[in-house]
């Protein structure tokens with residue numbers, strides 16, 4: 582099988598390494614935009630050369646971003662090439678267009694590395710779904726935020742200090758917003774939920790609250806009440822569609838999620854009959870992520886075509902059925918919060934069960950009055 586890589590960064594060079602010396606997978610061309618001397622003989626800056634090379638079977642898009650990735654991937658499918666991508670932003674934003682195009686062209690579109698990095702999450706989700714009905718998907722889907730939360734539970738360290746350390750270690754980007762505010766998780770949740778429920782959710786509609794404002798004082802309080810705090814994603818079948826959201830969540834200190842260390846992920850689906858199955862591992866990193874790209878190529882070599890789901894039906898978000906108590910810390914409690922307050926925990930309060938979508942909407946507005954406000958759902 583001849584592969585063309587679009588991009589030769591962290592993941593692209595990892596894919597190249599995995600393929601080196603193999604008889605069955607051959608990296609024939611690499612699209613670059615800055616010199617990469619180690620692959621000079623197969624590098625090109627002209628995508629058309631890849632597009633019109635009939636010997637190329639698979640285009641592996643590992644350059645990131647929406648454009649020109651979308652145009653290149655679409656053109657590759659139309660030119661009769663299978664596509665593998667690690668790009669969650671691309672798949673989340675163009676889910677409908679790209680899955681329909683792959684179907685129309687009769688080619689494979691696989692993106693296992695896009696959700697869970699090195700964890701074979703999507704392939705197992707799709708496998709489970711062939712037999713059972715999936716009730717919910719979610720879990721710890723971002724390594725950077727888990728690294729921060731884990732470190733804050735292990736020793737009393739402030740959020741800004743541990744974020745700086747994560748950046749120095751290369752776990753967090755210079756602009757960490759996508760990881761700590763929930764956008765990265767939301768993309769992975771949308772892709773997972775769409776596959777699990779044959780749905781077509783819009784990324785921007787899913788409410789979320791991140792960990793930017795958590796303090797070492799909050800963590801100490803949670804621990805003294807027997808909880809650990811994790812940034813969790815959740816998407817479940819609901820009466821009128823799918824209930825999906827992302828929020829810091831207090832789980833029992835002995836829960837599986839509480840034990841997930843450093844930058845690891847723990848992603849779970851629950852099948853109606855099969856029950857809960859969780860997948861734990863490296864949610865990012867060069868060789869684990871590249872391994873999933875290469876595994877997708879191997880699946881195509883074995884005859885795989887299409888996407889993980891056959892249908893994508895526009896689906897409403899329905900949060901009406903989900904309610905639980907919350908921990909809320911704000912310097913400016915309003916009447917609504919006072920009415921729902923059931924208990925006081927140090928600098929924060931604990932509410933009775935509140936509708937999740939109502940709480941996430943309140944928290945978003947409250948951040949305008951009090952930017953230091955923090956909330957966490959209690960499961």
Ligand SMILES: NC(=O)c1ccc[n+]([C@@H]2O[C@H](COP(=O)([O-])OP(=O)(O)OC[C@H]3O[C@@H](n4cnc5c(N)ncnc54)[C@H](OP(=O)(O)O)[C@@H]3O)[C@@H](O)[C@H]2O)c1
Nearest residue numbers: 588589590591592613614615643644645667668865866870
């Ligand atoms: N890193 C991970 O652990 C990880 C995990 C899961 C998923 N992913 C996804 O994998 C994709 C790649 O991530 P990465 O970490 O490998 O990023 P990266 O290290 O920044 O690599 C991207 C590469 O693509 C090249 N590139 C970008 N735009 C291009 C264009 N228009 N034409 C040609 N080359 C172009 C860049 O060129 P320059 O070298 O000139 O900048 C760079 O070499 C992203 O979608 C990311 O979300 C990454």
